[in-house]
Amino acid sequence: MKILYYFRCKVLQKFLFFSLSITLLQGLDKILIDSTISTPKAFVHEQVLYTISIKIHQDIFDKIHSLDIARLYLPNIKSIEVERIEGVGDGEYILYQMRYCLYPTQSGIFTIEPLAVQVGFLDSTDDENTHDVFLSPKSPQTTTQTFLSATHQLEVMPLTLDSQDNLYTKTPLYGVSRLITHALTHNVGAGEPLEFDIALESYGDIFDLDFVLDIPNVSIYAAPATISSKQDSDKYLHTLSKRFTLIAQETYEIPSFGYSYVQNTKVYPIASTPYAIHIQDSPIPTYTKKDSLSWWWLWIVLCGISCISIWLWWKRYRTTHKLYVLIANAHSYKALLQEILTHLPHTYAPFATMLEAYLYSQTTSRFSTNFYDKKLLYALAKEFYATHNPKEAL
Structure with a gap:
């Protein structure tokens, strides 16, 4: 029984292996x-x-x-x-x-x-x-x-170059190459940033190269270099690009970048054009100590004028307020006259005289002691302030 089972397993294994091999061979x-x-x-x-x-x-x-x-x-x-x-x-x-x-x-x-x-x-x-x-x-x-x-x-x-072409020993570029530079403008203000782009196009090995820029008295910020490739027939053209941001206070010049490449057995130098950057007379405004002091003096003058205006307004308010308060609180002409003579300075005596003249010159019943006309009194007070300038002791 065991022999029969073993025989069946072997046959099944060979059949599966043969079937799988046929599938692979067909694929x-x-x-x-x-x-x-x-x-x-x-x-x-x-x-x-x-x-x-x-x-x-x-x-x-x-x-x-x-x-x-x-x-x-x-x-x-x-x-x-x-x-x-x-x-x-x-x-x-x-x-x-x-x-x-x-x-x-x-x-x-x-x-x-x-x-x-x-x-x-x-x-x-x-x-x-x-x-x-x-x-x-x-x-x-x-x-x-x-x-x-x-x-x-x-x-x-191997490359067999002429004796005058020993420069190639330092440059591993083989194939046509060129340098491309670009600046947005040649005139900038002092302290304004200028973007300068440079690119090297080549069929050679540029993957270990980089651009370095150093200009005296110029702050230089360099972005990371990038490399891109595009197919050109049976080769690929590579482009190494980099952007510099330059900031300066004086006129300067971006120097020329130089390199060389070899084609067949001839070395060809390549170089970029230098850029003269002119700094215009437009310095960034700065605040000096003198400017700060002038602002402080202006604040002091404004505060002084405000204080004087508030004092004059308060003085007039105190004077006007007292007379109107007395008119509002009194319930008779006699009581009002007594309050004016008692609580207000002598400068208000003309108002008392004016009030007495009105009271005794009119014969209508509304000026009787039993009728207290506040509207008439407010009108007399307004006329009094228009013709007099009473002063109070503060």
Whole structure:
């Protein structure tokens, strides 16, 4: 019985392995690996473009669990990844692509070994086998297949320059290059910021370069340098950009930036144009000690005028208020006259005389002692203040 069970297991295992192998073999022709180099020969520091492409047919794309591309490492050759395409439709295929700019640092013949691409396929198992007895999901079962790209050989030739072109020994740029500078204006005010942009465009290796600017008596603030790349035929044009912010109080000059590049066996110098920045006579206003004192004197004068105005108003208010209060509180003419003569100074005697003249010159009944006319008294008080200027002792 045990022998029969063992035999059945072996047969089933071989059948599953054979079925899986058939599935992989059927899918291998639907995965295309391609790698190219832009040129088999190049000079030292000359750019060589290396491209690796993986195309996966849409029929098996859903069966792929993972896709891993090995890291490109080449001795004596500097590699820079400049572009990556992931999962872009290309007809019946899904495209994955990586591009590297290669810069040889030594002469010789170098072999670019095949780049390994590992593809993880999902095993085709029943749904019931993807869960255990407790109905918890299991990790997907995968089978990994490794693909290799093509082998390439690169011949790197040394640079043989003329004796007068020894300057290139300090500059690793190979290929046409140019410097671009830009300033918004040549005239600024003292203390005003000026933005100055500089860029280096080259097909060479600019990834370890930077711009440095130093001008006496000028405050310089530099932003981090940025590098961008764009494809130009079978090469990539790189741009190193940087922005400086300059602040100065006197006229100055932005110096010229110089560099050089080599094309074939000839060295070409490049240089930017110097910028003369003129500082206009518009200094930023500053507040001196004298200006501060003048403001204090102005505050003192305003406070003095305010105090005098308040004192005069209060003096007049006290005088006016007392007479009207007496008129409002009294209940008869006799009581009002007595209060005026008792509580107000002698300067109010004309008002008492005016009131007595009105009282005894009129014959109407409304001036009788039994009728106290406050409206008439307020009118007499207003006339009194208009013709007299009574003063009280404070």
